Amino acid sequence: MRARPAAAGLAFCAVGCLCWNLTTGAVPVRLADMLAGGGDAAFVVRELRLPRALVALVSGAALALSGALIQTAVRNPLGDPGLTGVSAGAAAGVTLSLSLAPVAAPTPVLPGILGGFLAGALTLAIARRTGLSAISLILAGLAVSIFFLAVTSVVTILNRDLTQTLFFWQIGGFINRTWGDFHHLWPWCLGGGLLALAIAPVLDALTLDDTTARAVGLNAHAWRAFVGALAVILAAAPTAIAGPIAFVGFLSPHLTRRMIDAAARRHVVLLPMSALLGATLTLLADTVSRALPLDRSPPAGVLIAILGGLAFLLLTRRSGAVRL
Amino acid sequence: MLRSFLVVLALTAPAAAQDFPVTVTDDRGQSVTVAERPRNVAALSMAAADMLAALGRPILGVTSFQGAGPVYLGEASDGVLDLGEFDSPNLEILALSDADLILGMTRYHAPYADEFEDIAPFIALDLFTLEDASRNIEQMGAALGAPQDATALNIAFEQRASQLREAAPGGVTVVFLWAFGEMLFAYHDNLLPAEFLPILGATNPLGFQEGADPADAFKMMETEEILAIDPDVLIVYASHGGELQANPAFARLSAVQNGRVYEVGQQYAQATGPIARRMVLEELAHLLYPDTFAPPADLPAASRAKQIEIVP
Numbered sequence: 001m002r003a004r005p006a007a008a009g010l011a012f013c014a015v016g017c018l019c020w021n022l023t024t025g026a027v028p029v030r031l032a033d034m035l036a037g038g039g040d041a042a043f044v045v046r047e048l049r050l051p052r053a054l055v056a057l058v059s060g061a062a063l064a065l066s067g068a069l070i071q072t073a074v075r076n077p078l079g080d081p082g083l084t085g086v087s088a089g090a091a092a093g094v095t096l097s098l099s100l101a102p103v104a105a106p107t108p109v110l111p112g113i114l115g116g117f118l119a120g121a122l123t124l125a126i127a128r129r130t131g132l133s134a135i136s137l138i139l140a141g142l143a144v145s146i147f148f149l150a151v152t153s154v155v156t157i158l159n160r161d162l163t164q165t166l167f168f169w170q171i172g173g174f175i176n177r178t179w180g181d182f183h184h185l186w187p188w189c190l191g192g193g194l195l196a197l198a199i200a201p202v203l204d205a206l207t208l209d210d211t212t213a214r215a216v217g218l219n220a221h222a223w224r225a226f227v228g229a230l231a232v233i234l235a236a237a238p239t240a241i242a243g244p245i246a247f248v249g250f251l252s253p254h255l256t257r258r259m260i261d262a263a264a265r266r267h268v269v270l271l272p273m274s275a276l277l278g279a280t281l282t283l284l285a286d287t288v289s290r291a292l293p294l295d296r297s298p299p300a301g302v303l304i305a306i307l308g309g310l311a312f313l314l315l316t317r318r319s320g321a322v323r324l
Numbered sequence: 325m326l327r328s329f330l331v332v333l334a335l336t337a338p339a340a341a342q343d344f345p346v347t348v349t350d351d352r353g354q355s356v357t358v359a360e361r362p363r364n365v366a367a368l369s370m371a372a373a374d375m376l377a378a379l380g381r382p383i384l385g386v387t388s389f390q391g392a393g394p395v396y397l398g399e400a401s402d403g404v405l406d407l408g409e410f411d412s413p414n415l416e417i418l419a420l421s422d423a424d425l426i427l428g429m430t431r432y433h434a435p436y437a438d439e440f441e442d443i444a445p446f447i448a449l450d451l452f453t454l455e456d457a458s459r460n461i462e463q464m465g466a467a468l469g470a471p472q473d474a475t476a477l478n479i480a481f482e483q484r485a486s487q488l489r490e491a492a493p494g495g496v497t498v499v500f501l502w503a504f505g506e507m508l509f510a511y512h513d514n515l516l517p518a519e520f521l522p523i524l525g526a527t528n529p530l531g532f533q534e535g536a537d538p539a540d541a542f543k544m545m546e547t548e549e550i551l552a553i554d555p556d557v558l559i560v561y562a563s564h565g566g567e568l569q570a571n572p573a574f575a576r577l578s579a580v581q582n583g584r585v586y587e588v589g590q591q592y593a594q595a596t597g598p599i600a601r602r603m604v605l606e607e608l609a610h611l612l613y614p615d616t617f618a619p620p621a622d623l624p625a626a627s628r629a630k631q632i633e634i635v636p
Contacts, residue, residue: 025546025548026546026548026549026552027548027549027551027552040551040576043551043576044548044551047572047573048546048547048548048551048572048573049548160388160390160391160409161390161391161392163390164390164502164504164507165504165505165507166505167504168504168505168506168507169505169506175506175507175544175546176506176507176508176546176547176571177506178570178571178572179572180570290546295533295536295542295543295544296542296543296544297544
């Protein structure tokens with residue numbers, strides 16, 4: 001498919017999911033009430049549903065961008081914040097900060113970013129020893145994730161009065177997120193996203209091997225490190241606000257590449273389309289979670305993990321990206 | 325004050341002599357034989373410690389709930405052995421504690437019955453509903469050799485509940501809310517303390533959940549649902565860490581605007597012990613109808629409900 005119709009289709013889906021999300025919930029809201037702008041219905045949409053939907057949208061977009069950047073930085077199709085330990089590191093950082101300052105830490109994103117950096121660097125250091133192959137990256141990411149999950153578990157167990165709070169945050173989701181959460185989130189994601197777009201030509205060059213990249217005047221090592229750092233920020237910020245959301249970073253760039261012709265797979269096209277797809281996935285998961293007629297619906301993080309896990313298996317099996 | 329109440333109770337209802345061994349059928353349906361009058365009783369729930377305190381018996385050890393012991397029992401719980409968190413008691417401490425009876429909960433402790441029974445006779449009780457409370461108090465009373473005292477505690481509670489029922493003005497809606505970060509849960513009517521509301525002429529808009537296990541009768545709440553319900557009184561558990569302040573929906577609630585949001589003590593989370601049962605009912609009566617009922621005088625200050633101010 002050509003890029004423009006695919007992008008238009010994705011944008012249509014994202015807007016459709018946003019509208020569905022804003023009109024789904026416990027309180028029946030009519031379009032006329034929303035547009036009228038006053039009363040409880042307008043308040044529910046403006047102050048409760050809209051910030052939550054925007055947190056879901058921005059988180060999905062940022063995670064998708066992060067996945068695309070990691071895949072480019074390590075030239076590996078299995079690059080994903082979850083699979084490379086970044087999400088687990090961010091989760092450990094946030095869990096530690098929550099245990100130290102349980103009442104709404106002033107900057108919940110920063111500890112997440114620090115944890116994400118540490119985990120990402122560890123994964124890269126381990127995987128680099130075996131040439132950053134798909135298998136070495138995923139094994140190193142697994143080991144680092146297990147380590148940081150253990151750190152998270154220890155912190156959770158040591159803070160019994162916060163165990164449930166930390167448990168529900170670690171499931172991942174957007175329930176009851178507020179404008180405050182959105183304001184913590186958007187600057188990191190917008191800044192990271194714009195930077196990623198600005199260096200799109202460099203990212204195209206990084207998909208080549210380092211020798212070729214050097215031939216066109218790039219310091220490939222330095223750029224890969226910068227792109228990796230950008231990916232960590234884009235993954236850690238939504239993790240800090242919404243908890244760990246798996247597979248969006250892996251699936252979105254993958255599915256986007258499948259949608260468009262090989263000739264159109266330049267980062268200036270791939271990044272915004274991946275972001276749109278990521279936003280659509282998280283919005284859709286959040287809306288389905290709310291629409292389920294259950295007393296305790298699974299949060300969006302759980303739904304994405306189930307569907308994303310199945311899609312991951314399907315994609316890796318078909319593409320042969322992993323052969324054990 | 326609580327100690328005075330216990331002394332009065334002990335004097336007015338002396339423990340009837342009961343021959344041992346006694347056999348009690350617990351909530352697993354298991355017959356448990358207690359060979360001798362127990363003197364070192366380990367309480368794996370606050371309700372069991374509460375029962376011991378109500379009978380004026382020493383508490384060997386008690387588990388904690390979210391890191392805290394049964395503060396509402398006052399001096400009765402001072403200096404007792406910390407047996408760990410209620411859902412994962414420390415078996416090593418228990419094994420070295422010289423316990424001669426272990427009172428646990430079916431849901432959390434029955435799966436480890438073999439380990440407990442290696443230490444001492446183990447009785448598993450449901451301890452979730454008002455009906456459980458009455459039955460479990462009788463079972464514990466029998467195991468402790470004080471069946472008549474247990475019956476007296478139930479009768480006294482029934483009488484107190486009747487007094488409150490007759491005097492309660494009624495017409496108030498109440499939601500019991502747990503806040504774990506942004507995740508909010510509210511009680512259905514299937515378990516304590518929501519079961520107290522009909523006694524007090526109040527209603528829980530979430531109602532009774534048919535077919536639900538009482539232990540799971542919670543609903544995950546979105547803030548817009550709470551806004552739609554708009555209860556007159558909001559009872560919040562000590563779990564919340566200020567999240568209610570961050571959510572603009574709360575400032576619009578009638579309960580918030582009328583200053584009727586209360587953070588309550590941990591006795592509300594395990595309200596099936598004889599002391600907690602009475603204290604919670606009496607304090608709820610006061611919170612719902614402050615002009616009609618006084619708060620329970622023997623409730624320690626640290627366990628009393630506190631009004632929460634939510635500033636938009």
